[in-house]
Amino acid sequence: MVKFLPLKQAVAENLNNGDTVAFEGFTHLIPTAAAHEAIRQGFRDLTLIRMTPDLIYDQMIGMGMAKKIVFSYVGNPGVGLLRRARDAIENGFPRSIEVEEHSHAGMANAYEAGAAGLPCAVFRGYRGAGLAAVNPNIKSVTCPFTGEVLAAVPSIRPDVTFIHAQKADKKGNVLVEGIIGIQKEAVLAAKRAVVTVEEVADNFDDLHPNLTVLPRWTIAAISVVPGGSHPSYAHGYYARDNAAYLEWDEIAADREKFQAWMQANVIEKSAGDFAGRVEHLRKAA
Amino acid sequence: MSGTGFTPNEMMTIAASRALKNDDVCFVGIGAPSAACNVARLTHAPDITLIYESGTIGTAPDVLPLSIGDGELCETAVTTVAVPEMFRYWLQGGRISIGFLGAAQLDKFGNINTTVIGDYFHPKTRLPGGGGAPEIATSSKEIYITMAQTKRGMVEKIDFFTSFGHGEGGDHRKRLGIDTSGPTLLITDLAIWKPDPVTKEFTVVSLHPGVTRQQVQESCGWVVKFAEALDETPAPSELELNTLRDLQARTRAAHEGTGKAKAA
Secondary structure (H helix, E strand, O other): OOEEOOHHHHHHHHOOOOOEEEEOOOOOOOOHHHHHHHHHHOOOOEEEEEOOOHHHHHHHHHOOOEEEEEEOOOEEOOOEEOHHHHHHHHHOOOOOOEEEEOOHHHHHHHHHHHHOOOOEEEEOOOOOOOHHHHOOOOEEEEOOOOOOEEEEEEOOOOOEEEEEEEEEEOOOOEEEOOOOOOHHHHHHHOOEEEEEEEEEEOOOOOOOOOOEEEOHHHOOEEEEOOOOOOOOOEOOOEOOOHHHHHHHHHHHOOHHHHHHHHHHHHHOOOHHHHHHHOHHHEOOO | OOOOOOOHHHHHHHHHHHOOOOOOEEEEOOOHHHHHHHHHHHOOOOOOEEEEOOOEEOOOOOOOOOOOOOHHHHHOOOEEOOHHHHHHHHHOOOOOOEEEEOOOEEOOOOOEEOOEEEOOOOEEEEOOOOOOHHHHHHHOOEEEEEEOOOOOOEOOOOOOOOEOOOOOOOOHHHHOOOOOOOEEEEEEOOEEEEEOOOOOOEEEEEEOOOOOHHHHHHOOOOOOEEEEEEEEOOOOOHHHHHHHHHHHHHHHHHHHHHHHHHHO
16 A cells, blocks of 8 residues: 655665666656655666656666666757767766667557556557667567557566656545656556655545546555656646756766766755755746 | 848748648657747648647647647647557557658658667667657658758668668558558758659759759768759748747747746
């Protein structure tokens, strides 16, 4: 049953060295605070899964925590390349990492299959594309009814998934709205799920029943971390800090600058610092 | 291009916007495609349906998004769906008329590389990769491509097939069981290109104002074919140019704004 825990404890109880872990969020609601807590606790040999690895995976890869990444777009959206990830892939710095690359459609279908308890996902994908030749986890199956050859990829089943969401109620049910991305599937595909939220509401009695709610019994732990997805955003709470994404390109371009930034902004900080980071991004009520 | 009042990039974006129709349902890539699609929406195609892969359907942003998931895309959308639904029902389901893509490397058959420069396992440069593009390229009814011409970008042989265009040309798509049309239009900063009906090789059909055949060839890595009846692309109208410039000014202000507030 779900537990409300301080983030430090929620991460320590649910993440282990060597785990396969997804910190998901499709440009929106990225669980930055949870990733920073994992960095502070210094986990090693992680297999990091995410459709759009983004800044937090650049940071974890740069800190040498990843042995493998599974992804479909290893960029800083609208800005360019993820420079720490590139350094690991191109130069093996700070360590070499194994790469498993898919398309968005492949990853989305694989998460959905994981949530559905299926061993693999079947879809019309990768036709004519080079990825099928370099990723042994992209295979094909023939439809038994029509004979059409379709792509097949193994389902994604993380040991633990971290997401950020708008709010939980006091029982631990979680509301996600706006661009909902792949978060619901990533939670339901995982053995354990940890959710950071902006706030806790007494109850969800006023919510429309079609909103995306993850029932409390699908979640292991909830931590209240206002601002916890900065520089990403939380729809209805604060805007995306586009300037921070632009700045990251410069910080990550240099190994020493990166280390200094991580020391000052992650290692020496705590989850409580996130609220202050989004203050200027909150919309006038 | 001084004296004519617009830049090659502005001409490219505006020429690309003109290709879009009011009833198109367009899967929009970030960058030049996003600018072109929104100029179309703000000028001749007010009802065009713009879809970004974050799941926003029928979005109408006031400024260009930095990422495919900026908040404004959701706030102005007709509806926003989960990513698996986006790719399964809407793209794979055949609901997209135009997939609008950019390219790091492009060959004359419209095959696109945004994955690596060099060998895949030992890349010279690791690029972001395909994201939604591998399936956009095969499930959208047609593909439009836009990019600024350079010899490094437009090459005889791409290093990696991120998205399949016409393969080796001819009926290669059909032989792979792909029943969509693939790349039907390429708009660069110098010219408009269409595939030859038989060989599928991109052929220049229109030169932008003031551009010469030689300029097109000098900034392209393959031997360029030109149509027999070569058009000149109409220069941007005042409305088109003002719409694009206003959009870009609003976008710059919005993206810088957060940085300034943060420093304050």
